[in-house]
Amino acid sequence: MNRTLSLGIAVLLWLALSGCAYYHVIQPGDTLYGLSKEYGVSVQEIQRNNPGVDPYNLEIGQQVKIPRLPNQKVADYAGRTDTKPAAKKPEKKAAEPKKNPPPEATPQPKVDKPKKEEIQPKEPPRSTATVNTEKLQFIWPVQGGQVLERFGETTDDVASHGVEIGAPEGTAIVAVADGKVILSSDEFKGYGNMVVVRHENNFFSIYACNKKNLVKKGDTVRQGQKIAEVGQTGRAAQPLVQFQVRIGSKAVDPLKYLPKR
Structure with a gap:
């Protein structure tokens, strides 16, 4: 077991020293953006080195080539494995000092608003037409009734x-x-x-x-x-x-x- 692990690290170091790229095996939840942050390489650089990889449909177990940039050191890759790094525990925020409640407002005397004068609806004018009607003159429908x-x-x-x-x-x-x-x-x-x-x-x-x-x-x-x-x-x-x-x-x-x- 120790021999196998030592051999893997040795191969990794050789690849890094020789300027060769590193291959990351896709794990559940991996994205190119996450890999770029993890390895310090831009998303565009990873895409350029993996033209056949669909960035929106990464497959678990798929190998993605991580290019080594000229300024990167051996130590940048030497300690990495194909498993995702442990998630950082959220830092506890210092408790904020309690704010003093605002002073209670002094109650203001209640001022009654002047009432609007109620307007009584006017009754519609009653019909006073007798037969409006210079043009229209009625006669009785039954004579002598x-x-x-x-x-x-x-x-x-x-x-x-x-x-x-x-x-x-x-x-x-x-x-x-x-x-x-x-x-x-x-x-x-x-x-x-x-x-x-x-x-x-x-x-x-x-x-x-x-x-x-x-x-x-x-x-x-x-x-x-x-x-x-x-x-x-x-x-x-x-x-x-x-x-x-x-x-x-x-x-x-x-x-x-x-x-x-």
Whole structure:
């Protein structure tokens, strides 16, 4: 064993003295950068002496030629083996002196910020239009009928969105103004047979609980034209027309837009 080790060292010394290169056997974790630091040779010099070696894919057991530079001494290689040098133990850092905690800040008196004056939202102006409407004048949908329920009154906890006008069954229901029929249907629960007419200025008139509708969607109607007949369909408890006026989608009190009786 001692003889073999002595022979290996002798060969190493001979190689160093003769100016020959040293061959490092790749171990797990080796990199060319690490070898350059270990042997004091640049990475470029190692690559130049190992043109067939892939620096990014070193294989364990592979021999890498470490060139001897002119200024290197025998002792630089004589004590090296093919195993990695022991890792240096991290030096213990001297304990840093404890810093004194900063003095506690003197509490400052709490100053209440002046409260901002609360701005109450303004109520939107209520509609005062009677029929804005020098261009648009409504007439009553049923002549001689009696108002049974007014706008906003509740029945079974449901507020009315229009007025209910009672009249004998079969009485003519007429268009309150010129317009176009956008719906004629019985598909809305509680409303029975219903007609919706669109007028100028984004006004809509609705006629519900009809006995039968006499117009269809897309028809153009004239003020006073018969469009349906008073009936008792939907939730109606007696013959009547459930009449609504809307501006866009907002229901408004129809009595504000009908001529006074």
